[in-house]
Amino acid sequence: MPPTPPPPPAWPLPKFNIRIEDLAHPGADLFLDNVKPLAALRAAVLASFEWLYATPGNAPTNVELIQLVLRPMDGVAYTFGSASQKEIHMSLDHIVNNSSRAREEIMGVLVHEVVHCYQYNANGSAPGGLIEGVADFVRLHADLAPPHWSRSPSPSDKWDSGYERTAYFLDWIEERQGKGTILALNAAMREKDYDESLFVELAGEPVRDLWKRYKAQFGVADEEPEEKTEGEGEECYVLVRPYNPVYI
Numbered sequence: 649m650p651p652t653p654p655p656p657p658a659w660p661l662p663k664f665n666i667r668i669e670d671l672a673h674p675g676a677d678l679f680l681d682n683v684k685p686l687a688a689l690r691a692a693v694l695a696s697f698e699w700l701y702a703t704p705g706n707a708p709t710n711v712e713l714i715q716l717v718l719r720p721m722d723g724v725a726y727t728f729g730s731a732s733q734k735e736i737h738m739s740l741d742h743i744v745n746n747s748s749r750a751r752e753e754i755m756g757v758l759v760h761e762v763v764h765c766y767q768y769n770a771n772g773s774a775p776g777g778l779i780e781g782v783a784d785f786v787r788l789h790a791d792l793a794p795p796h797w798s799r800s801p802s803p804s805d806k807w808d809s810g811y812e813r814t815a816y817f818l819d820w821i822e823e824r825q826g827k828g829t830i831l832a833l834n835a836a837m838r839e840k841d842y843d844e845s846l847f848v849e850l851a852g853e854p855v856r857d858l859w860k861r862y863k864a865q866f867g868v869a870d871e872e873p874e875e876k877t878e879g880e881g882e883e884c885y886v887l888v889r890p891y892n893p894v895y896i
């Protein structure tokens with residue numbers, strides 16, 4: 649008999665923990681009625697691995713623990729921690745505010761935050777909007793885009809406005825250049841400091857030219873403001889930063 653082939657390598661899943669800080673909060677019941685915590689966290693990690701690393705051998709192995717904390721708070725969610733220990737805080741109030749589609753919103757936010765546990769950030773030098781765009785790119789590809797997201801940019805939007813604005817732009821680049829382009833973008837930010845020329849290497853043009861071309865598709869004029877109005881009018885996952893969070 650031929651020897652049995654070895655099993656395929658497994659994804660390096662971390663240990664998971666959950667803490668619910670107010671079980672009497674209606675958001676706690678909504679969470680537990682709609683998702684199984686372990687399965688939800690595993691699915692979020694696997695979505696991050698699939699879209700940023702593709703195969704188990706490429707996935708980072710530094711994350712040993714992801715702790716999910718559900719608690720009443722303003723905002724949506726945030727992530728912080730060390731290279732090996734990550735903590736995601738998610739708002740129970742936000743879950744209640746999205747009760748009609750609680751499962752999709754919980755999973756979408758979990759995927760976004762778990763991407764922050766695994767994505768590369770060019771030694772902290774990558775633009776914040778790009779980091780948030782990559783997180784929502786994975787959320788988009790996990791079929792968890794919320795109904796209010798719009799693909800069409802506004803005239804004043806920048807390529808690194810972040811969140812879904814940047815996610816749809818990255819998705820357009822991925823479509824043009826082929827699956828794996830955003831994976832390669834993430835990989836290019838593994839050890840080197842950020843350099844905008846990586847868009848030329850991966851997509852053939854400076855990022856500003858790509859953005860103009862992208863906007864033109866929607867018939868949107870390029871009226872990018874000189875001064876960045878950070879955060880204004882943007883949905884923000886990170887509204888509370890009590891512990892000096894680190895997004896790596």
Ligand SMILES: [Zn+2]
Nearest residue numbers: 760780783885
């Ligand atoms: Zn984020």
